[in-house]
Amino acid sequence: MTAKTVLIPRLTIIGVGLIGGSLALALKEAGVVGEVIGCGRGKPNLEKALELGIIDSYKRDPQEAVSGADVVFLATPVKTLATVTQRFLPGLKPGAIITDGGSVKGAVVRAIEPLLPDGIHFVPGHPIAGTENSGAEAAFSTLYHGKRCILTPTENTASNALALVRQMWSAVGSDVVQMSLEKHDKVLAAISHLPHMVAYALVNAVGSYDHYEENILEYSAGGFRDFTRIASSDPTMWRDIAETNRDALLEMMEQFDVFFAELKADIVAGNSDKLFDFFQRSKQLRDAIL
Amino acid sequence: MTAKTVLIPRLTIIGVGLIGGSLALALKEAGVVGEVIGCGRGKPNLEKALELGIIDSYKRDPQEAVSGADVVFLATPVKTLATVTQRFLPGLKPGAIITDGGSVKGAVVRAIEPLLPDGIHFVPGHPIAGTENSGAEAAFSTLYHGKRCILTPTENTASNALALVRQMWSAVGSDVVQMSLEKHDKVLAAISHLPHMVAYALVNAVGSYDHYEENILEYSAGGFRDFTRIASSDPTMWRDIAETNRDALLEMMEQFDVFFAELKADIVAGNSDKLFDFFQRSKQLRDAIL
Numbered sequence A, B: 001m002t003a004k005t006v007l008i009p010r011l012t013i014i015g016v017g018l019i020g021g022s023l024a025l026a027l028k029e030a031g032v033v034g035e036v037i038g039c040g041r042g043k044p045n046l047e048k049a050l051e052l053g054i055i056d057s058y059k060r061d062p063q064e065a066v067s068g069a070d071v072v073f074l075a076t077p078v079k080t081l082a083t084v085t086q087r088f089l090p091g092l093k094p095g096a097i098i099t100d101g102g103s104v105k106g107a108v109v110r111a112i113e114p115l116l117p118d119g120i121h122f123v124p125g126h127p128i129a130g131t132e133n134s135g136a137e138a139a140f141s142t143l144y145h146g147k148r149c150i151l152t153p154t155e156n157t158a159s160n161a162l163a164l165v166r167q168m169w170s171a172v173g174s175d176v177v178q179m180s181l182e183k184h185d186k187v188l189a190a191i192s193h194l195p196h197m198v199a200y201a202l203v204n205a206v207g208s209y210d211h212y213e214e215n216i217l218e219y220s221a222g223g224f225r226d227f228t229r230i231a232s233s234d235p236t237m238w239r240d241i242a243e244t245n246r247d248a249l250l251e252m253m254e255q256f257d258v259f260f261a262e263l264k265a266d267i268v269a270g271n272s273d274k275l276f277d278f279f280q281r282s283k284q285l286r287d288a289i290l
């Protein structure tokens, strides 16, 4: 290892869970961060984060937590991001950079940008990495290795702030890409938010099927477990995503309905050729992403 | 290893693919089978099976293939099972046992049982194991280790034939369970057939989303790939399952629609509490199966 330049002398993580905690661990491991301060709702998770070496200290008061910070990383559920920003904002030093990891970008930017005074920069971001686990204990330093991180700068985003946030994500092994807020929210609705809604509905449909006394899920092979693993993600996180990316998500849910209804109609009609074509087309589409 | 008793001196596999080929390999490894003869539509797959040591020889003619066989294992797509049985039936010796691995049981039993002369036994079965790969090359000896195998005997199933087929699946490491045809088809519609239909529709919905020139699937994290892996399963196999387990599958698809529509309505209405409850209930259901 060669000696690294410290990119961020003082970093505050608001919400030291999977996403925030993993970023802190990864930046420490990369040797590009100085001091890391945590902030959250209560003591238990922050004590755990301290114990695990994710943060060096924590402050319960948001303004104290961000005092002197060069970068503040927001990693609480999407609908809370603007509210917590409002709370710590008066404590920031001039030139500080706020960036986030929220799974939805349009609603977050529309809520945070109007709050910002001159000289405080905001860079909206979203690492495309995660697991279904939550809290400081779920954090690990390699979460972002080889994963995409999408940044969605707006016309208000300062270029030096954007450059620093890009360097930060590169330092933890991410492949940084930029796109518009609108594109981000549509792409994510398709590849992430829709699949989660489908998994949630699927688990309910199968779980409601209690015609037989014993638990039929016992018979499920590996496939079903993997398939529905994502349905055990955090309910608050997904409520916030479903609410804040409403339009793009509903559009994708309707797309899904069209194909599911087509399949159902072909099964009802017993249309062998159309069923075969449907399954073959799906296989080709799927194999193309491998 | 202690010396094993040969359970099946002569075994014929009709359709030496993932399911048939893996059974042959596993029985050989367990030392409980004598000679294994393969049968299929064309040379290439059977030559491959011979090369891989899955079968000891093959016969293109179905009656020759089953000549002298103690057990015939059927492992071609569900809709072909009765047709192939009709073809090889005159070649069977008295007392021979036919058993199958088809993913649907009601339609298969209704088509095969009426064909059988006295002294030829049929034991319907379904190993709950698989991958999305097909053909002899996809076969491997450990596929059935620790997996369930469901047998669905009817009032016509001879108890000695049932006992031998149970021993056969136990010998390859499966946990053998018995249930009625009707229950099998409903349970499988829920835990396997519905999830496949959902995955197929999902891949189409996401794949059809080409508002942007580049391939948005590039942005998908691990979750989406795992989730849709099952959509790359064999189209013929799934066409046959969808057609032959039509009623139970449609019932489950309608159950899915109910939950998906509920979720959509809650998103449209922006009903935070109902959305949270929906996601939490799903998480609890999902975590209960872990």
Ligand SMILES: NC(=O)c1ccc[n+]([C@@H]2O[C@H](COP(=O)([O-])OP(=O)(O)OC[C@H]3O[C@@H](n4cnc5c(N)ncnc54)[C@H](OP(=O)(O)O)[C@@H]3O)[C@@H](O)[C@H]2O)c1
Pocket (backbone or CB within 6 Å): A014, A015, A016, A017, A018, A019, A020, A039, A040, A041, A042, A045, A046, A075, A076, A077, A078, A080, A084, A101, A102, A103, A104, A126, A127, A128, A129, A130, A131, A132, A133, A134, A135, A136, A138, A234, A236, A237
């Ligand atoms: N999980 C993923 O796969 C993933 C991927 C990419 C982006 N994201 C986004 O990253 C953010 C964090 O997700 P995560 O998976 O890291 O969640 P997480 O593990 O639950 O961490 C979030 C942390 O924020 C704090 N928090 C929770 N609810 C809060 C609330 N209502 N108000 C204030 N603070 C709260 C909690 O810490 P305290 O208990 O200390 O308050 C918690 O540890 C979300 O915006 C999410 O959309 C998630």
Ligand SMILES: NC(=O)c1ccc[n+]([C@@H]2O[C@H](COP(=O)([O-])OP(=O)(O)OC[C@H]3O[C@@H](n4cnc5c(N)ncnc54)[C@H](OP(=O)(O)O)[C@@H]3O)[C@@H](O)[C@H]2O)c1
Pocket (backbone or CB within 6 Å): B014, B015, B016, B017, B018, B019, B020, B039, B040, B041, B042, B045, B046, B075, B076, B077, B078, B080, B084, B101, B102, B103, B104, B126, B127, B128, B129, B130, B131, B132, B133, B134, B135, B136, B138, B234, B236, B237
């Ligand atoms: N894959 C799974 O996850 C799974 C799990 C449990 C049960 N099953 C059931 O097991 C059976 C076999 O599935 P599999 O996954 O082993 O499929 P597979 O790998 O495609 O094997 C089936 C074999 O049957 C032959 N075959 C294919 N189409 C045929 C046709 N129209 N007529 C006659 N023979 C044909 C092929 O061999 P030739 O080219 O030599 O003819 C092929 O290798 C199916 O009934 C399926 O429902 C599958």
